[in-house]
Amino acid sequence: MRWKVTFINFIKESIxxxxxxxxxxxxxxxxxxxxxxxxxxxxFEQLKNGLIVTNMSDSISWGFYIGNFTFLVGVAAAAILLxxxxxxxxWKPIKEITIFGELLAVSAVIMALGFVIADMGGPDRLWxxxxxxxxxxxxxxxxxxxxxxxxxxxxxxxxxxxxLLYMHFIKKEYNKKIFDKLxxxxxxxxxxxxxxxxxxxxxxxxxxxxxxxxxxxxxxxxAFCSGPAVLLILFQILKKTTKFDIKKxxxxxxxxxxxxxxxxxxxxxxxxxxxxxxxxTHHLVHLKYLFLGVKGHTDLVIYAWASIIFSIVxxxxxxxxKTRMNVVTLNIGAVLIYIGVYIEKGIALIIPGxxxxxxxxxxxxxxxMIEIRTSVMIFSLGFLLFTFMSKIAVEIIFExxxxxxLRSKSHS
Amino acid sequence: xxxxxKNIFIFFMVLISALLLIPDTIYGDNGKKEALxxxxxxxxxxxxxxxxECHSEMEPNPERRVLEDMHDDxxxxxxxxxxxxxxxxxxxNRDKLHLANGKLIDFTESYKLCGQCHGPKLREWKxxxxxxxxxxxxxxxxxxLCAHCHNPHSPKFKKMKPDPAPDDPMKxxx
Amino acid sequence: xxxxxNKIKEKKESRRTFLKKxxxxxxxxxxxxxxxxxxxxEFFQKNFKTLENDDKNKIIxxxxxxxxxxxxxxxxxxxxxxxxDTLFGYGLDISRCIxxxxxxYACVEENNQSRDPQIHWITxxxxxxxxxxxxxxxxxxxxxxxxxxxxxFYFPVACQQCENPPCTKVCPVxxxxxxxDGIVVVDYNWCxxxxxxxxxxxxxxxxxxxxxxxxxxxxxxxxxxxYGNRPxxxxxVEKCTFCxxxxxxxxxxxxxxxxxxxxxxxxxxxxxxxEIRYILKHKRVLVLKEELNTQPKFYYFY
Numbered sequence: 074m075r076w077k078v079t080f081i082n083f084i085k086e087s088i089x090x091x092x093x094x095x096x097x098x099x100x101x102x103x104x105x106x107x108x109x110x111x112x113x114x115x116x117f118e119q120l121k122n123g124l125i126v127t128n129m130s131d132s133i134s135w136g137f138y139i140g141n142f143t144f145l146v147g148v149a150a151a152a153i154l155l156x157x158x159x160x161x162x163x164w165k166p167i168k169e170i171t172i173f174g175e176l177l178a179v180s181a182v183i184m185a186l187g188f189v190i191a192d193m194g195g196p197d198r199l200w201x202x203x204x205x206x207x208x209x210x211x212x213x214x215x216x217x218x219x220x221x222x223x224x225x226x227x228x229x230x231x232x233x234x235x236x237l238l239y240m241h242f243i244k245k246e247y248n249k250k251i252f253d254k255l256x257x258x259x260x261x262x263x264x265x266x267x268x269x270x271x272x273x274x275x276x277x278x279x280x281x282x283x284x285x286x287x288x289x290x291x292x293x294x295x296a297f298c299s300g301p302a303v304l305l306i307l308f309q310i311l312k313k314t315t316k317f318d319i320k321k322x323x324x325x326x327x328x329x330x331x332x333x334x335x336x337x338x339x340x341x342x343x344x345x346x347x348x349x350x351x352x353x354t355h356h357l358v359h360l361k362y363l364f365l366g367v368k369g370h371t372d373l374v375i376y377a378w379a380s381i382i383f384s385i386v387x388x389x390x391x392x393x394x395k396t397r398m399n400v401v402t403l404n405i406g407a408v409l410i411y412i413g414v415y416i417e418k419g420i421a422l423i424i425p426g427x428x429x430x431x432x433x434x435x436x437x438x439x440x441x442m443i444e445i446r447t448s449v450m451i452f453s454l455g456f457l458l459f460t461f462m463s464k465i466a467v468e469i470i471f472e473x474x475x476x477x478x479l480r481s482k483s484h485s
Numbered sequence: 486x487x488x489x490x491k492n493i494f495i496f497f498m499v500l501i502s503a504l505l506l507i508p509d510t511i512y513g514d515n516g517k518k519e520a521l522x523x524x525x526x527x528x529x530x531x532x533x534x535x536x537x538e539c540h541s542e543m544e545p546n547p548e549r550r551v552l553e554d555m556h557d558d559x560x561x562x563x564x565x566x567x568x569x570x571x572x573x574x575x576x577x578n579r580d581k582l583h584l585a586n587g588k589l590i591d592f593t594e595s596y597k598l599c600g601q602c603h604g605p606k607l608r609e610w611k612x613x614x615x616x617x618x619x620x621x622x623x624x625x626x627x628x629x630l631c632a633h634c635h636n637p638h639s640p641k642f643k644k645m646k647p648d649p650a651p652d653d654p655m656k657x658x659x
Numbered sequence: 660x661x662x663x664x665n666k667i668k669e670k671k672e673s674r675r676t677f678l679k680k681x682x683x684x685x686x687x688x689x690x691x692x693x694x695x696x697x698x699x700x701e702f703f704q705k706n707f708k709t710l711e712n713d714d715k716n717k718i719i720x721x722x723x724x725x726x727x728x729x730x731x732x733x734x735x736x737x738x739x740x741x742x743x744d745t746l747f748g749y750g751l752d753i754s755r756c757i758x759x760x761x762x763x764y765a766c767v768e769e770n771n772q773s774r775d776p777q778i779h780w781i782t783x784x785x786x787x788x789x790x791x792x793x794x795x796x797x798x799x800x801x802x803x804x805x806x807x808x809x810x811x812f813y814f815p816v817a818c819q820q821c822e823n824p825p826c827t828k829v830c831p832v833x834x835x836x837x838x839x840d841g842i843v844v845v846d847y848n849w850c851x852x853x854x855x856x857x858x859x860x861x862x863x864x865x866x867x868x869x870x871x872x873x874x875x876x877x878x879x880x881x882x883x884x885x886y887g888n889r890p891x892x893x894x895x896v897e898k899c900t901f902c903x904x905x906x907x908x909x910x911x912x913x914x915x916x917x918x919x920x921x922x923x924x925x926x927x928x929x930x931x932x933x934e935i936r937y938i939l940k941h942k943r944v945l946v947l948k949e950e951l952n953t954q955p956k957f958y959y960f961y
Contacts, residue, residue, distance in 0.1 A: 123893040124852075125776060125870035130654035134857040134867060194852015194867065194894030197702070201832040201851050208706045208833050208849075216831035216855055278951050279825060279861035358795060431863035432782060432816060433794030441658065613934040614752075614942070617921035621909040622933070623742075634920070642920065644805035648760035651800060652777040 079476055083242050090468045091461040101460065105453045112450025115443045116191065124194060126443040132430040137440035138192035140419030141448055142185050144299075145455075146270045147292060147418055149181035149226070151300020153263035156256060158330055164323045168237065169470060170308075171256055175234040176462045177303060178263070182227040184455035191447050215273040222266045229259055234462075241469050243476045267292050274426070282359035282426045285348075287341050292418070294338035298331045298387075299414035302407040305331075307463075309404070315471040325398055328406075332391035335410065339388060342381070342417075359425040368435055373424060380416035383409040527592040528633055534592070536579035545576050562639040573598060573637070599631045706833060707846045707885065718848075719885060726890060730874075732881040736889050739907045741840035747901050747956065748841075748935040749912075750924035750942075751815060754961040757920055758783055758806040758813035765917035766817075769902060770888035771880055773872030780899040781914065782863065784814040792945075817914075818843060818864035818899035819947065819955030826856035826865065835896070841928075841956055842901050844886035852894040861948050862955075865898045901925070928956065 094102075119126050129136045152174040159167045190196050201207035202220055211217040233255050240247040271289035278284050305327055311317035349357045361367050363377045390396045390406035397403060428436045440448075468474040527534075539555075549569050552559075561569065575581045581589040582598050590597055600607030609615035613626065616634065620626040635642065704718060719736045726734035763781045772778040784797040788810055797814065807813060824843050827836050834850040837843050857865045871893040883889035884904035891897050902912035906925070915923040926933030935958070938944065942960040 123868070123870035125658065127869075128655065128658055129869070131857070131866050132654065132863065134854045189853075192853070194854065194896075195850065195892075198849075198851040201706075201834075201849060208709065210828075210831050210833045213828045214831040214855070215829065216853060220831065273855075277825070277829070277859045279859055355795060427858075429795055431794075431861050432784060432799065433797050434799055436654070612937045614750075614924060614937055615921065617916075617918060618934075619911060619916045622906065622911050622926050623909045623930075642757070644807065645757070645759055645919075647758055647801070647803060647806045648764050650760075650802045651763075651779050651782070653800075657776070 079243055080239065082476060083239050086242070086474060087465045090465050090474065094464070098464075102457070105457045105460070108449050108453040109457070112446045112448070112453060115446025116450055119191070119443050119447060120196075124192075126441060128438055128441040128444065130436065130438075132434065132436045133424065133427040133438045135192070135423050135427065136438055137419070137444045137448060138188045140423045141451070142188040142192070143270060143274075143292075143422060144415055144418040145181045145185040145188065146223070146267055147296030147414070148300045148303065149178045149185060150263040150267040150293070151296040151298075152177040152181065152304065153230070153259050154297050155301050155304060155327065157260055158326065160257075162323075162326060164319070164326075166317065166319050166323075169317060170304075170319070172234055172237055172466055172470070173307060173311075173463065174304060175230040175259070176459060176466060177300075177307075178230045178259075179227065179234065179462070180455045180459035181300075182223055182230070182266075183458060184451050186223065186227075187451040187454065188448070191451065215269060215276055218269045219266075219273060222262065222269050226259070226262050226266050229255065229262060233259070234466075238466060238469050242474065264293060267296050274422070279431055280426045281356035283422075285345060287345055291338060291341040291345070294334050294341060295414045295417055297334040298338055298410050301327055301331055302411045305407050306404060309400075311467070311471075315467050317467075317471055321398075324403075328391050328397045328403055331410070332388060332397070335384065335388040335391060338414075339384060342384075358429055362428060362435070363421060363425040367429070370435060370437055372437055372439070373420065376416050377421050380413045380421055384413035384417070387413060525629070525633065527595065527630055529592075534580075540579040547571060547576055559638050562641070563637065593630070595637070596631050599637070701848065704848050706849045708833075708836065715885075722885070722889065726881070726883075730876050730879045730881065730890075732876075732879060734881045734883065734889075737882075737884045737904060737907070739884065741838050741842075742907060744927075744929055745840045746928040747820065747906060748926060748928040748933075748939075749820070749901065749957045750935050750938040750944075751957065751959050752922040752924070752961065753812060753814060753959050755920045755922035756783075756807075756813040756815060756918075757922075758785055758801070758808075758811075759919065761917050761919060762815060762914035762923065765913045766899070768878060769880055769905075769913035770900075771874050771883070771890050772897075773868065773874060773891075775873045776869055778866050778868070778872070778897070780864075780866065780897075781815050781817045784816060785811045786814050787811055792947075814959070816862055816864070816947070817957070818901075819862050819953065819957040820899075820901060822954035822956060823952060825859045825861065825951070825953055829855045829859045831855065838886075840907070842886075842903050842906075843898075844900055844903065845896055845898065846886070847889070847891050847895045847897070850895040852896065854896065856896060861951050861953060865896050867896055868893050 127136065127138075155174050156171050158164075159170045164170060190199065193199065202209055202217070204211070209217050209220075211221070233252060236252065237247055268289050271292040274280070274283040275285055275288035305324065308317065308319050308324060312319055346360065349360050358367060362370070363373050365371075366374050387406040387410035390402050390409070396406070424438050428438070430436060549571075551557075552570075556570075573582050575583040575589055578589060581591065582595060583589050584598060585601055596607060596610065606615055610628075610631070613628075616629060616631075618626045618628050631637070698721075700721065705714075707715065707718070710718070715738050719738050722736045723734050726736070760783050763779050763783060766772070766780050767774075767778075770780065772780065782799050784794070784799050785801040785808070786792060786797045790796045792814065801808075801811075820837075820841055820843055822837075822841070824837055827833075827843060830836075831853060832849060832851055835843060835845045835856055852867070854867060857867060868891055872891055874890060879890070880888060882904060884900075884907070887900045887903035902910070902914075905912055911925055912923075915925045924934045924938060926935035928935060928939075930936065938960050939958065944958045944960045946955045946958060
């Protein structure tokens, strides 16, 4: 059938696009490939010898992998949340914003799933989670929920973005009725993936540091101020290098909305601090370990303070119109909040939850070399994927790569 | 006798012998009988029992004193201000212990003697809550005499060296 | 047009076969890297509790053969079900425990725990008398010349076999559950090693095989139960099972038998004449972290 041929052409052209580029492009891709191989060899060590090559232990049974997973789920969720203001404020390049948001979401979900697989004791047994063939503990297990919503979210975004790009490619209008609804549906899906991930943590009564009702709202708030930071920087780059026509006002609006989200995040954070410090129960020891150190162990202190100071500075930079509208301070703010939330959802979330452990014993954790290598591999794979998909999207949307050009080529 | 009568007679003789041969029984607090097997015999020092081997020849001396000729290795640290050897060991028959009312008991029943002062402990020991028991939670159990864990002359439990602490979980990691 | 269509079809075919071959090859490569001695049957084995007796027996036969070959001793793997009308309870006399750790090592031997890396199912906490039962101020790696120390008391902790376990509800594949006799068990062939149960356990009772477990051949205990002390694998979770291989035969757990001061008591909570029921009736009983409503069946008393 005709559409099969055009779809195959779409794939072929996409492959052609990602194989062609300037010297910066090749440098970038080759560096990523090198990192993937280097990281991959490290991961192979882990597959061979088991998770003992990490620095996790019975007391601190999750670490760098799950920290990265949590952060990336936030990025995946937030990438889509940008769609809400795009619709409300009727931003001109709303389709383009949606597409890039979805590409980021797809890459982030793939990376998140990559980290889950890397963290498994038996990755060859993951088929046990498939219903019917295996045994999925739904609805009791939050991990079961997470696997379902993340898979659905990935499918939804991948299908939508492929469809939109393909329609663009064959120069046809997309089926607004179905796909507008799907795009809108991706918003509650985005909220759901991060809420389910938050519930995974805060449902565990054994870990008082996580067992807070505020964890899910805090996750959403911090996700919304970190995810769009990537898109903010990306849109500025695209505006300079392609025909992507996003108004300065739209960028400032994104930043302004991020500021409100940062305020919510900081307020929730402060609320948690107040509750623990004022009630002064034994549960305070986890926060103490994080911010002040306990029994002489201060390894997390610098990261905790860096995170909160960066977040406050970023909040101020985004709040004050003068600094928000200044391109230098805007981008500094974006980077600062990204780092701040990366620490908050990573090391500052996982480690204090596990240390002091269930029996009150204090343990230290620092990612091992293999953990870093595996993480580099997964991040590089995600960056690679995002680069490829963005390049295809840019070619199709801004350089007007389409089926007619091919047909005219073959006829000439 | 007719065969059936003979059989009934034999049956009852066997039954009575069996009942007589049932090992030591202990009554639980609620009067229920539990068949138990006594574990090791009383922890005598080597060659010290039977006591009558020496003491049947000797003139019993009931005077309270510090022993010098024999048994001077025994350090009494068990309410020694108020009591001494013959408050538990029988004066006339050294193979037996005696209760407060003068009744003589075997060394295999020494718990009855301990229980005179340590009543609650005896009750708990009978119920299996004090002291070690091995065997079957739903069947026969082996118990130990008080003297197996507590030296009656110096009953306080001795301290011991603990087994090694757990390894550092990061042992061998980079 | 037809020619180009055929060419496209050919390309599609070759692409498809290529992709198939690559997928198969990479699956096998990964499998090879993960568990080189995994047979096809073992890989596709389903969750043990969902299987019929025939399949269970086949699996047990296979495991017995495998363990016997590996360790050079005749292995038995029991699939014994819970005894009717039984709910196991455990008592620990904290006025008696002297912190000698004999229970820890008896358990290691009986239950085939890995020596290197070291796994202990029992953790003995040394607590200060002036602080009481305070986990944060307790110490699990005390190393004294003599115990008990005069200013401390001792508090051994292992799986509390909760009636309302927080670990079983979080397992994404139902690899861990509570049996009818109250023991919380793990199907070592079904566990995927996500360690969510370890995060959820408030008592630090669950342990993970961070690498291939190492049991010296001359110390291995060949009388095992499928859910209990059979040798485990790299990447699965394990924990105390009240010596399921012993208690379902009527024996006491090893830790109960080895304790030199008789601080450990075990029995059937449904039997009113059991030692454990006597303890619950006549002693001052407490459970750890009672406010979490886990309803442990491990009762500390004094």
